[in-house]
Amino acid sequence: MKPSRSPRLRFTVRTNHRFRVSCPVYYLGRGLLGKGLAVNLSLKGWRVRGDQSVRPGQWLAFRLHLADAETPIEIPRAIVRWTEGKEFGVEWLVAERPAEEELRGFVHEMAARL
Secondary structure (H helix, E strand, O other): OOOOOOOOOOOOOOOOOOEEEEEEEEEEEOOEEEEEEEEEEOOOEEEEEEOOOOOOOOEEEEEEOOOOOOOOEEEEEEEEEEEEOOEEEEEEEEOOHHHHHHHHHHHHHHHHOO
16 A cells, blocks of 8 residues: 655745835736736735736736836736735736836835835
């Protein structure tokens, strides 16, 4: 008789610190236009509380309004990594250089406040 296997627990070690924020966000996908709040943010992604449901693996474009920024950051390609109702986590994969630099500057400023 073979010993029974217990399911393996999976977890992710985060390499980027997450910061609590409350930033308005719009997201766009095939047949989908949603809005919500980014409630935490890191250099590679964020958690969104939105008004439209999405699914893991779905590609979205984002417009993120950072505090004190004159114009929103445009992220043309991000992937939904997990969902829980209308709350979800995304990892951004493609951004224009100015948007990436602005996001990095915002996160570094948040880190300096710690």
